[in-house]
Amino acid sequence: MSNIQAIRRKTTAVERLLRVALYLVLISVAAIYLLPFIVMLITSLKDVEEIRTGTLLSLPSSLYFDSWSKAWSSACTGSTCDGISPFFLNSFQIVIPAVIISTILGAINGYVISMWKFRGSDLFFAALLIGCFIPFQVILLPMARTLGWLGIANTTTGLVFVHVVYGVAFTTLFFRNFYQSVPGELVKAARLDGAGFFTIFYRIILPISTPIIVVTVIWQFTQIWNDFLFGVAFSGFDTQPVTVALNNLVNTSFGGKEYNVDMAAAIMAALPTLIVYVLAGKYFVRGLTAGAVKG
């Protein structure tokens, strides 16, 4: 820990005042960051009349949960009115296989790139790295044609495929960076003892990989759950992920605008990743920084 206060022992009155100011600033900033979520929450618990007459920050006079059940099961998203629950399930149907497949592929690729280097494997890694950063607009149309050609356009399978293809760059990066720090002697010794490619992977590499698997799964889960571009470009009406359904709900409702329903739906769409963040924030941050700091 780099810390400066620790070195200077004497605390003067000025310093104490500065510290109070510091806490005030930090807490007010925290309040500002929390505000949008709190406003969403209290808005979702008011009825439409109360939203119209009250202000943004006024608390609901009584808790009104109808907007939540409406958002879940009967609000209109585009042309149907079944709420966001079918799309919420779609998202899980896309996220679960996509996360599992891209994580497995990333682990094996990372293992090869760091321990079984062959001619061109480093070059390929560099090519993959650039792939993490390309704007997806540049592949959108050819991918749409390909999905149609493969017969998986507008299906959940198609979206799983797309998320795996463009997620593998990140998962490979994560595993490669992690395996890079594993001592090579471990693998070399096993090789001398006659252990093969998969034996080494199962017996030696996989058992020490738990931390990076957790990071990768959380990262991929968040990325894929929060995706909108692929969802809107490649899904059929029945297979839309929840982000697309939420956007339809908010942008296409007719008549009186039900902000409470919008807010309830938005919170629901955000809930899975928020829960992951609260439960495993440490790993989430590690994923962010692992994706950020290339190696």
Added chain:
Amino acid sequence: MKTNAINSEPTNARAGRPARLSLADWMPKIVMAPTVIVTLVCMYGYMIWTAVLSMTNSRMLPSYDFVGLSQYERLFNNDRWIVALTNLGIFGGLFILICLVLGVILAIFLDQKIRSEGAIRTIYLYPMAISFIVTGTAWKWLLNPTNGFEKLMIDMGFTDFTFDWLVNPDKVVYCLVIAAVWQASGFVMALFLAGLRGVDGDLIKAAQLDGANTFTTYRRIILPSLKPVFFSAMVILSHIAIKSFDLVAALTNGGPGYSSDLPANFMYAHTFTRSQIGLGSASAMVMLGCVLAILVPYLYSELRGERNE
């Protein structure tokens, strides 16, 4: 010493195995093959495909009548594209600048042995876990003149208060900045905080002994050593800015008119809803150019740095 003997072995996959060309030797290549093929086809192949389409007169369906660079000419004569590009400049510039400044300041503040630092950090970072669609929905509500902040201020007695940026074509791009900064600044804070924690403690102690105060120590010793973090953050933020699509879709839907369009939204609209595949592809190629212009120098310096280690 056994380990020494092993260390001197060549790193070749065949080390210690006499059999040549056995299945085991090919295993690494076989398991990598699907990723290699898919990456070459679905990233690089598609990039070339899009580049080709950008030089054709494709409209609703891809056609392969080459028209040279005339789609690019059309693109840069297109008012909507110029608006989108200008917006990207304003949005990207402000978004990156504010996130960096805010991120550094918050990280330094949090680095002062703050009680319940963990809780505060968690709050600063939570927006990063949320989809831009949700962020857009939330801020659309907060910035809405009839129900949001404007109404709040008027109800609080400031009857002349106006805050109509969301519906004002000249100001709407700043709404995108507000929402995006809320979403990403905590992440920049986390990056810098990690960087601060990595600074050599002895260096700081030495500066303190020389009589440097906190402010000078940060300005002269700590911040200069965070240059790599600074560059990483800048690259990631510019990448987020260039590919921003969902935030616009949810917050403004490009409106009023097309005054808050960004290039990603222009591309989507022309390719998928306006049957201008050629023009859409040209805009995608320009976006790719922007990303590469930032990325290539960055990766080059990163990889060179790694080799020097």
